Amino acid sequence: MTKTIRALGLFSGGLDSMLAAAVLRAQGIDVTLVCFVTPFFGAARARESAAHLGLPLREVDFTDKYLPLIYDPPHGFGQGHNPCIDCHTLMLREAGALMAAAGFDFLFTGEVLGQRPMSQNRGSLNLIARESGFADLLLRPLSAKSLKTTAPEIRGWVDRERLLNLSGRGRKRQMALAQEYGITRYPAPAGGCLLTDPGYSARLKDLLRHVQEASRQDLELLKYGRHFRLPGGAKAVVGRTERENDAIETLRSTGDSLLKVDQYPGPLVLVGGAVSGEDLAAAAGLAAAYSDAPRGAPVTVNAEPGGLPRVFNLTAPNKDRFKPWLV
Numbered sequence: 001m002t003k004t005i006r007a008l009g010l011f012s013g014g015l016d017s018m019l020a021a022a023v024l025r026a027q028g029i030d031v032t033l034v035c036f037v038t039p040f041f042g043a044a045r046a047r048e049s050a051a052h053l054g055l056p057l058r059e060v061d062f063t064d065k066y067l068p069l070i071y072d073p074p075h076g077f078g079q080g081h082n083p084c085i086d087c088h089t090l091m092l093r094e095a096g097a098l099m100a101a102a103g104f105d106f107l108f109t110g111e112v113l114g115q116r117p118m119s120q121n122r123g124s125l126n127l128i129a130r131e132s133g134f135a136d137l138l139l140r141p142l143s144a145k146s147l148k149t150t151a152p153e154i155r156g157w158v159d160r161e162r163l164l165n166l167s168g169r170g171r172k173r174q175m176a177l178a179q180e181y182g183i184t185r186y187p188a189p190a191g192g193c194l195l196t197d198p199g200y201s202a203r204l205k206d207l208l209r210h211v212q213e214a215s216r217q218d219l220e221l222l223k224y225g226r227h228f229r230l231p232g233g234a235k236a237v238v239g240r241t242e243r244e245n246d247a248i249e250t251l252r253s254t255g256d257s258l259l260k261v262d263q264y265p266g267p268l269v270l271v272g273g274a275v276s277g278e279d280l281a282a283a284a285g286l287a288a289a290y291s292d293a294p295r296g297a298p299v300t301v302n303a304e305p306g307g308l309p310r311v312f313n314l315t316a317p318n319k320d321r322f323k324p325w326l327v
């Protein structure tokens with residue numbers, strides 16, 4: 001009886017990772033997918049795409065192992081705060097451990113040679129494979145014909161002839177292949193990782209300049225509202241919608257201050273941790289400026305600064321005044 005070959009694939013839920021899985025499944029490989037989760041990228045896309053393919057998906061939260069990479073990744077950042085080379089290496093290392101523990105035969109990814117300038121050029125693909133510790137058992141089905149032959153091909157588990165030689169940034173061939181494999185729903189490219197988002201990256205860089213160690217709560221909070229670095233060093237987060245106000249309230253830590261205008265609809269403003277009187281007054285100004293109060297109208301801002309409540313009476317200032325503090 002021939003043994004069923006089992007492959008474990010890194011899966012973001014994007015079209016490339018879907019195709020890589022489909023290409024191997026078409027060869028009779030028993031495919032399982034794994035999606036790694038952090039506060040910067042979740043499993044929603046992967047879940048939906050795995051369901052569309054009808055393939056099993058494992059979700060692994062590896063935030064604790066990942067966080068050191070946002071400080072000083074050995075291979076640096078991309079255009080945002082994305083340590084793609086080290087991120088891929090870590091994912092493969094973790095997937096490799098899972099492969100060994102759960103009896104999979106090899107690993108695969110949806111990487112395409114030359115698709116991303118930093119992390120998918122030939123040198124980076126080789127580096128990532130080598131540093132993961134699983135170079136020999138790592139197959140990239142979409143570009144395999146342009147890459148060094150791997151053990152799964154040499155051992156006859158996978159037919160190299162039926163693998164692909166995709167390269168570059170174009171998507172035409174991928175879209176044609178999607179049709180061929182009956183993949184009718186797939187997400188738009190990019191958008192899956194907050195570390196590539198310029199706004200989130202700027203807020204994260206600012207956070208890391210001001211805290212010794214970012215907590216999960218800090219990282220979650222970066223997803224909501226406008227962020228201002230106040231003159232005394234405290235940070236104010238101003239909700240933009242009802243949903244953001246709710247999220248900000250939920251993410252409040254003991255000792256944080258919450259401010260809100262009394263007479264008009266307006267945002268919830270959160271100021272993190274110990275805050276000077278000057279910064280709290282500045283945050284009250286923000287609450288008034290971003291409320292529906294007409295400019296110059298007298299307003300009352302109620303603040304719950306960790307301990308005793310405070311009340312600020314002021315005239316609603318112009319938002320422009322706060323622009324220099326916007327992160």
Ligand code: SF4
Pocket residue numbers: 041082083084085087088193194195196
């Ligand atoms: S885009 Fe984000 S998830 Fe993807 S490799 Fe880069 S850092 Fe990792």
